[in-house]
């Protein structure tokens with residue numbers, strides 16, 4: 084495996100959101116104010132000057148307080164959002180597992196969503212056919228596979244999303260909090276599968292508030308704070324500094 088190959092190159096990325104300064108009580112009021120141009124928007128930088136490179140096979144965790152910009156950064160890397168400034172280069176196929184069930188169309192059945200997600204990830208219908216049984220079996224969805232996803236519990240949605248993303252073979256895996264959902268049995272099963280994948284040359288981008296899980300799965304951590312990289316290095320070192328920071332807050 085070519086450990087020196089850069090698979091993700093993030094350069095000077097910034098992301099600006101426009102936040103409404105005043106509260107509107109309802110949508111009608113919002114539309115009227117917007118039409119009358121009475122709404123004031125204040126720019127808010129969720130990410131600013133973020134740069135790093137990720138090499139093939141690295142397992143990288145993104146840690147930091149609520150609102151630090153972790154999910155926004157992963158969405159930009161996955162191509163769901165375009166950064167306001169900077170550039171992101173990705174070499175390899177990404178299986179994004181952003182916020183649970185993202186990528187599902189709730190009106191379609193689990194089965195239909197497997198093919199929908201497959202085409203979204205760039206896999207052929209035949210390939211998804213070949214993987215179908217394994218995906219359904221691992222997800223433990225059972226007969227619910229023919230029911231619209233809107234009737235699934237959040238645990239069922241995350242089990243199916245996890246199962247799709249980890250059964251199809253992709254070089255880059257993005258996991259956002261997903262392992263924290265699902266019951267104890269599924270959690271054990273998904274952690275085992277993650278570890279099997281870790282043994283291969285998959286590149287992992289992992290967001291979690293569980294530092295023990297981060298230490299277990301990753302070898303590098305990037306600590307984000309208020310949209311900036313505060314520390315980037317060996318996982319135990321960065322996590323310990325972060326925990327110390329949290330304790331002293």
Ligand SMILES: Nc1ncnc2c1ncn2[C@@H]1O[C@H](COP(=O)(O)OP(=O)(O)OP(=O)(O)O)[C@@H](O)[C@H]1O
Pocket residue numbers: 100101129147148149150151152153154155156
């Ligand atoms: N679409 C959006 N419009 C406006 N603000 C947004 C949008 N998405 C995210 N934000 C803001 O950007 C900041 C970063 O959010 P993000 O979800 O990336 O943080 P996070 O580090 O993943 O947080 P958490 O640990 O709570 O999941 C937050 O202040 C959030 O309110």
